[in-house]
Amino acid sequence: MKITTKFWIGLSALVVLSPLGLLLPEHFKAGSAWGEWGVDEIRELVGYIPKGLGKLSTFWSAPIPDYAFKGWEGKPIVVLSFAYILSAVIGILLCVGVVLILGKFLSRKD
């Protein structure tokens, strides 16, 4: 088997395992990554929302925020795991697509 094929198999395994990145923190009651809190968490931590932070935090509204579909907040963890896997697939397809297009320009033809 070609090594690239093995790499793709490995990647698929990581996609299937990806919900662990959601389930393990939930199980061990770990919160956000340090420095990646939402504005509500910041208010709790600091007592107020720093002005610039409040303004800039709404600078961009991502279509699939935190690898979950909009309006799915509070759904059961199984459903969120499904969204997580789907996000991983979408993300990987986009990475591959973008690099293949970039690669047209960033490679020798020989």
Add this chain to the structure above:
Amino acid sequence: MHIPDGYLGPATCGFFYLIMFPIWTAASRIVKKTFNARQVPLLAIGAAFSFVIMMLNVPIPGGTTGHAVGGVLVAILLGPWAACIAITVALVIQALLFGDGGITAIGANCFNMAFVLPFAGYYIYKAVSWNTPVNSSRKIFAAGLAGYIGINLAAFLAGVEFGLQPLLHHTASGQVLYCPYGLNVAVPVMLGEHLLIFGWVEAIVTALVIKYLQKNSPELLTQEGLNL
């Protein structure tokens, strides 16, 4: 380690975009010279690998979460310049589509994770595994060490970037405008959690894949994998 929008002030955001533009330009030039069209799929796999490994959050029970970046492994296999491009693609997609890391902080996040991490990791790996045969166990050790130091340097820099904000931006009455924590908190926390936990994930992933490739595809470890 994905700094969100709002934690870094405009000066810091602009500064890191300015640093990254020439690096991205150089990376494009060098990859264009060294890669041929058949090797592009490997670059795509590198970007996809980094993307998905960053989704695997590891918890500190009752505390925070973190993850590996996979960037040192990509750098060892494809070279640091190609790794810079692969990780940048992953980080930009994470920011734009998934809100993981800010748009305004793409320069800073790429500096930490797509520049310092792969370059430091690559040269540490090269130095420690210098002149060793392809199946030597020192290569595995070098890969683990490179992963550990690479991600910790990136975490340290993220801590410095966070921690400078209260010094750079505050109101006359002393209220902070962006990241509320100074260097005395941000640096020890960011570095500490990566030294203790997340750094080991990067180290183990990097070392295990190199060990696997020694057995299954040693040719990838001889010429930076560029002669497939």
